[in-house]
Amino acid sequence: MAGTAAALLVEGLVKRYKGGITALDGVDLRVEPGEVFAILGPNGAGKSTLINIVAQITTATAGAVAVFGTALQQDPLATKRLVGITPQEIALDPFFTVREVLVNHAGYYGFRDASAHVERLLERLGLAEHAHKRTRQLSGGMKRRLTVAKSLVHQPPLIILDEPTAGVDVALRRDLWAFVSELHQEGVTVILTTHYLEEAQALAGRVAIINHGRVVRCAPMSQLLNSFGGRRAAIQWQGGVAKPAQLPVGMQWDVAGEALSGTVDEQALPQLLAWAAEHGHGVRDLRLEPPRLEDVYLQLTAEG
CATH class of the missing domain: 3.40.50.300 (P-loop containing nucleotide triphosphate hydrolases)
Structure with missing residues (x-):
């Protein structure tokens, strides 16, 4: 062998x-x-x-x-x-x-x-x-x-x-x-x-x-x-501030929580951070998590 x-x-x-x-x-x-x-x-x-x-x-x-x-x-x-x-x-x-x-x-x-x-x-x-x-x-x-x-x-x-x-x-x-x-x-x-x-x-x-x-x-x-995992991103919106008209790529609006969340590719991080800076008056909290094996696993086993 x-x-x-x-x-x-x-x-x-x-x-x-x-x-x-x-x-x-x-x-x-x-x-x-x-x-x-x-x-x-x-x-x-x-x-x-x-x-x-x-x-x-x-x-x-x-x-x-x-x-x-x-x-x-x-x-x-x-x-x-x-x-x-x-x-x-x-x-x-x-x-x-x-x-x-x-x-x-x-x-x-x-x-x-x-x-x-x-x-x-x-x-x-x-x-x-x-x-x-x-x-x-x-x-x-x-x-x-x-x-x-x-x-x-x-x-x-x-x-x-x-x-x-x-x-x-x-x-x-x-x-x-x-x-x-x-x-x-x-x-x-x-x-x-x-x-x-x-x-x-x-x-x-x-x-x-x-x-x-x-x-x-x-x-x-x-x-x-x-290769397969994106960064999880979450942006908590200030209460009483109107929902932004245009959302960053990959982000979805959570009506109940007044928050944006989604998965962002590494290449899109600069655009996300620039967007957050531009809308700073409405942002209460911004969190970025590293890629998770769970996301990779679900993607690969689904493909399999």
Whole structure:
């Protein structure tokens, strides 16, 4: 296979189920070592199938997968040791304590004494004070943290986080974002799937958008935002001041809120600012937001 230096190399991956359902239709992806890479797509796009093939839960119909140059089909055990996966669904033995879950899972990968690394994970993920508890006693957020720790206990160079912050509160989400950033700084390759597009935009350097089993776009985050996303603009109008006769290009009038809002291309920003200066007597507030991944995502999945 070409490009064996990739952390994850997927070539021509196809998965067909009985009944003629095609979940993946020739997917090509290359994830470089040490990057944070987001895989996005609507429900049923094929993301979970792709992850399940890498995790060796599902067998591909055609195509090839390699992890750090090791072909999954040729040496499945070696590739399994290189990958840690945090599944979307939480499945923990309710009768083991938090520490026992991690120690036992490390044992599956041949670690006879992983206690030092287990203690580091417990501290880093805020689980140390809960280490003695059985998993059935944990809150949903703590179970999510434990699932992340479990995927890291064998110290894999590649970790796949499948909806890691689904159903957790804002504080925990921010904590996990910070933890992912730490992993990235340590050189761990992180693949993230999420429906929180703000999360992907904050963490990922590159993103692949999958729809109907195909990659519709794969590019650096900044390139995607600059190519497809416009800036959101909002101009709040002074109460009692008449609606302007002529509106800037791309802006619409909100009667109820007495405001103008819309999406403005980068090239149109000077005209918008000049218009606002000219109508300064009527403008109470002007806000510009950078391009959002959500807008890019909706555009590309609609096209797909």
